[in-house]
Amino acid sequence: MYPVKILLVDDEIPFVKTLTKRLSRRELNIITAFSGQEALAQLKKDPDIEIIVLDIKMPGMNGLRTLEEIKRDYPLVEVIILTGHSTVDSAIRGMRLGAFDYLVKPCDIDQLISRMQEATEKKRRLDEKWPD
Amino acid sequence: MAADKHYKSLMKSMFLIGVVVPLIPMVLVSGIILYQSRVSYKKEIRAHLEEVIQKSTEHIDRFLEDKLADISMMADTFNFQQLTDEFFLVEMLNRLQKHYGHVFSDLEVIDDEGVRVAYAGPHKSENPRHLKTDWYREAMSTGYVISHMPSGLADIPFIIIAVRKNKMEKDWVLRTGIDRDVFSRVVKETVTGRGGSAFIIDRDGQYQVGSIHHIDHGERSLMDFLGITEGARDIFMVQRTDGSGHKNIYVTGFLKGGDWALVYYQRASEAFSGLIKTEMIALTVILIVGLLIVANTLSLSKKMLRRIQQADKEKQKRSEQMFQTGKLASIGELAAGIAHEINNPVAIMVEEAGWIDDLLEEEEFQESKNLGEFRRALRQIRTQGERCKEITHKLLSFARKTDSRIETIRLNELIEDMVTISAKRARFSGIIINMEIKKDLPPIEVSPTELQQVLLNLINNALDAMEKKGGILSISARLEEDHVVIEVSDDGVGIPEDNISQIFDPFFTTKPVGKGTGLGLSICYGIIKKLGGEISVRSVIDKGSTFCIRLPLKGSGKNNVEEASRILNSQQ
Ligand SMILES: [Mg+2]
Numbered sequence: 286m287y288p289v290k291i292l293l294v295d296d297e298i299p300f301v302k303t304l305t306k307r308l309s310r311r312e313l314n315i316i317t318a319f320s321g322q323e324a325l326a327q328l329k330k331d332p333d334i335e336i337i338v339l340d341i342k343m344p345g346m347n348g349l350r351t352l353e354e355i356k357r358d359y360p361l362v363e364v365i366i367l368t369g370h371s372t373v374d375s376a377i378r379g380m381r382l383g384a385f386d387y388l389v390k391p392c393d394i395d396q397l398i399s400r401m402q403e404a405t406e407k408k409r410r411l412d413e414k415w416p417d
Numbered sequence: 418m419a420a421d422k423h424y425k426s427l428m429k430s431m432f433l434i435g436v437v438v439p440l441i442p443m444v445l446v447s448g449i450i451l452y453q454s455r456v457s458y459k460k461e462i463r464a465h466l467e468e469v470i471q472k473s474t475e476h477i478d479r480f481l482e483d484k485l486a487d488i489s490m491m492a493d494t495f496n497f498q499q500l501t502d503e504f505f506l507v508e509m510l511n512r513l514q515k516h517y518g519h520v521f522s523d524l525e526v527i528d529d530e531g532v533r534v535a536y537a538g539p540h541k542s543e544n545p546r547h548l549k550t551d552w553y554r555e556a557m558s559t560g561y562v563i564s565h566m567p568s569g570l571a572d573i574p575f576i577i578i579a580v581r582k583n584k585m586e587k588d589w590v591l592r593t594g595i596d597r598d599v600f601s602r603v604v605k606e607t608v609t610g611r612g613g614s615a616f617i618i619d620r621d622g623q624y625q626v627g628s629i630h631h632i633d634h635g636e637r638s639l640m641d642f643l644g645i646t647e648g649a650r651d652i653f654m655v656q657r658t659d660g661s662g663h664k665n666i667y668v669t670g671f672l673k674g675g676d677w678a679l680v681y682y683q684r685a686s687e688a689f690s691g692l693i694k695t696e697m698i699a700l701t702v703i704l705i706v707g708l709l710i711v712a713n714t715l716s717l718s719k720k721m722l723r724r725i726q727q728a729d730k731e732k733q734k735r736s737e738q739m740f741q742t743g744k745l746a747s748i749g750e751l752a753a754g755i756a757h758e759i760n761n762p763v764a765i766m767v768e769e770a771g772w773i774d775d776l777l778e779e780e781e782f783q784e785s786k787n788l789g790e791f792r793r794a795l796r797q798i799r800t801q802g803e804r805c806k807e808i809t810h811k812l813l814s815f816a817r818k819t820d821s822r823i824e825t826i827r828l829n830e831l832i833e834d835m836v837t838i839s840a841k842r843a844r845f846s847g848i849i850i851n852m853e854i855k856k857d858l859p860p861i862e863v864s865p866t867e868l869q870q871v872l873l874n875l876i877n878n879a880l881d882a883m884e885k886k887g888g889i890l891s892i893s894a895r896l897e898e899d900h901v902v903i904e905v906s907d908d909g910v911g912i913p914e915d916n917i918s919q920i921f922d923p924f925f926t927t928k929p930v931g932k933g934t935g936l937g938l939s940i941c942y943g944i945i946k947k948l949g950g951e952i953s954v955r956s957v958i959d960k961g962s963t964f965c966i967r968l969p970l971k972g973s974g975k976n977n978v979e980e981a982s983r984i985l986n987s988q989q
Contacts, residue, residue, distance in 0.1 A: 297761050303768040310775050342757065369760030372753075372813055373869050377834045386841045389810075390764035391802040394771055400841070 289405050290314045290333045294324040294351070295340040295367075300390075307394055313401075321346030325354055334362060336404050338397070339384075341368040341375050349378055356383045361411055363404035367392060428722050435714030440707060447703050451696060458692045466681065466688070467652045470670035473607035473615070474652075474679050478672045480603050481563050481578070484520065484595055487513070489561065489580045492591040497584040500526050500591065506537040513593075522575045522594040527553070529588045538594070547590075552577050556590050563673060565619045576600055576626075601626045604679070613683030620676055632682065633660030643667050645678055656685060756809040767802035770795045825860045826868075828894055828901060835872045836892065843880055847887030854894045861901055861970050863948050868968075871941045871952075875905040875964045878937070882909025882962065900950075900967045908961035912954070920954060 291308070295301045296319055305315045316334065318324040320343055328334055337355065341348035352364055366379045369390040376387045385404045388397065491509060492500070499505050506524050513521045523538020531548025547553040552564035556579040564577035575594030582589055604627045608615045616627025622640040634642035644655045644667075652670040659665055664685040669678050686693060774795045782788060836850055843850050879890050891906040912920060921942040945952040949969045956962035 297765060300761065300765045300768055303765065303772050307768065307772050307775055369764060370757050372757075373838070373866070373873060376838050377869075380834070380837045387838060389806060390760045391767035391799075391806060392764070393799075396845075399845070 289335050289401070290316065290331070291401065292316045292318060292324060292327055292331075292334045292337045294318045294321070294337060294343075294348075296320060296343040297340070304394075308398075311394075311398065313398075320344070321348065321351035321354075324351055325358075328355065328359060328362070335408050336401055337362060337364045338367050338401075339364050341366060341379070342370045349375065349382060352379065352382045352384060361408060363408045365397075365400055365404055367397070424722060424726060427725070428718055431718035431721060432714055435718055436711055439710050443703070443706065443710075447699065451699055454695070455692060458695075459689065462688060462692075463654050466654060466666075466668045467670075469608065469611065470652050470668045470679060470681055473604075473681070474670040474672040476607050477604060477617075477679065480600075481576075481595075481673065484593070485561055485563060485578050485580070487517075487521075488578055488591055488593050492580050492582045497526070497582070497589055501535040503535050503537065506535050510537040518599070519596050520599050522596045525592045527590040527592060529557075534589070547592075552579060552592075553590065556581050556592075557588060565623065565625065565676070597626060608681055611681075611683070612687050613681055615679060615681045617672075617677050617679050620678070625677060627680075635660045643669055643678075643680060645669055650675055752812040756812040759809055760806060763802050763805045767799055770798040770802075822866075823862055823864055825862050826865050827860055828858050828903075829854055829856070831865060831868060832872065832892060832894060832903070835869060835876060838873070839876045839880065843890060846880060846884050848880060848883050849887075849889050851889055851891045852893075853891065855896060858894060858896060858901060859970060861968060863968065864944075867944045867948070871944050871966070872903070872905070874937045874941050878964075879905055879907035879909065879962070882907050882911070884909075888961070897967075899970050901970065903966045903968070904963055906961060906963040911958040911960055912956040912962055913958060917954060917956060921952070 291313055293301055293305060293308075293315055294317075298319060301317050301319065305317055308315050316327055316331065318327050322345060324337065324339070328337075339348050339352060339355075343351075348366065348368065352366070355362060355364060360383075363385045364383070366376075366384045366387045367390060368375070368388075379387050385407065386400050388400065495505070495509075500509070506526065510521065510524045513524075523536065523540065525533055525538070526535040527547055528534050531546050531550075531553055533545065533547075552562045555564075556562040561580045562577065564579075575597050577592060577594055579590050579592035582591065604615055604617060614628040616629040617625040618629075618639065619625055622638060622645075632639070632642075642657060644653065649669075650671055652668065654666060654668045656664060656666050665682050666685050666688050668681045670681075671678055774792065776782070777788065777791055777795075782791075785791070832852070832854055836852060840850060876890065876892070883890065886909075888908040892904070893906075894901060894903045896902075921938050942952055945966055945968070951967040953965050954962060955965070
């Protein structure tokens, strides 16, 4: 089943590009999107996406609304919030909307990867429970 | 100075209004009442005196008429022969004197020539001829007389009463003398008990009887002074100031068919003493009440002024405070704005550094002699990026601290949310979170963002304390009377005893430099105090720490910031 397919969503283009390079170097399969709409489009196109790393403060459709739509249409996809916007409120709302975890930028890459692994494990456990 | 002047004029107008408003109606009403009572009292006194004089004149008239009747009856009862017998006449006088006392001083029988025929009394030796005297002529013409005091003969000690009788075509006259002292006493008796004096004068102003000594009528004639006019018949009263400067009242009534005037006089101060006394009492009371009003108003306005000054001061202080909190709130907003934006560029820098670090793995760089330095510099960038994150976190805490809207919240949800946020980090450090929250906790009134911050702070501290070895984080909440008690316990490193007393002081920290500003627990302390609660700590080295928060169900939240920001908004 590995490697896992990860969608990286953030409006900060240099951040996405560099992080993509770093994660790809660690043999992770990364797809990118620079807005909420784009992320939803990617999801529609590619049903193999298992993990989404999502920014909150984005122009247009913000992260929380994107998360809401993702959880409505693809409840089994795990979402990790990674944002510079570190208010307790948005963290709470993210967690309530079903995010797997909430990380604040700048974030250690090893920590990010370990959360991705945990999220993947959880997802795969659930997939086994409810096979399509 | 301007304020002083303002307060002074305020005090002045308060005082004036306080005095004038009650005094004007008081003076008006009491003045009207006093005037009315004076008028009616004087009227009453006048009526009373007039009645007394009326009775006196009647009494004196009756007295004289009685005596005339006595003589007349004697003259009718006994004939001329009998009465000219001097023994009989003396006997008659004795009988009269026995009956009436010394009212009658003598008896005399006079023939039609005016010659004394018989006499009984003390002036026997004289042998007067009466032909030319007024009283004799009047008696002969009208049949009787009650004589005036003859002018120039004031030493005659009696009033003459005479009747004319007829004996065989020849007239004769029976005369008697009324003792002047006795008559004087009769006059006096009529006015006794009133304090004044009385006298009788005739139409010409000639003194007849009574006490006239105190009358100093100066250059005016007595009649003019007393206001007696030619045809006057009715009782009247005048008030005059006599020569010695005393105010007297004079009441005049007429008797003897208008021939005589009875004058009663009295000091005005004596006659109206009741009125004067009443007026004095009333004026004294008015004066005292006036003084009381003045004193009371003075003290009241002073008190009021002090209150106003105090209120002004407090208002000024409040508005200063409001301004301060308003400033704090806008700084908070600014801080939040910076904090929201700064992490993104920092994250990019840290990622770029990380990418260089990744690239240094490549073989071509392994030979570089500065590889160690590169690695160290990149690590430093990562560390400083973490530090930035820490700072923005603090900034946001500060911004949140300025958002202190009080709401009614469910504590269970709030604690669960905080645990959810921290759960991943706890699991990462091998920490188990144990929750013991009573399901039936009532809703409490707090600022949710502030309480969230406090709990997150305590949870993060607990996680820090157990980071190395893992452990159990216990969070409990229960109801104790009207307080909710929340406890956050860890079994981590604990706090040294020396530090416990300063743990809530600002800038006290045990974390390494760059790890914490030390503001966390002091902010918690401030928030809990502001919410009207208590925060305390128990700790044992290597056994762990327990932070305990007691919050009242009904918040005593002082909501300065909200008010301040409302004012700020309204000014925009
Ligand atoms: Mg963004």
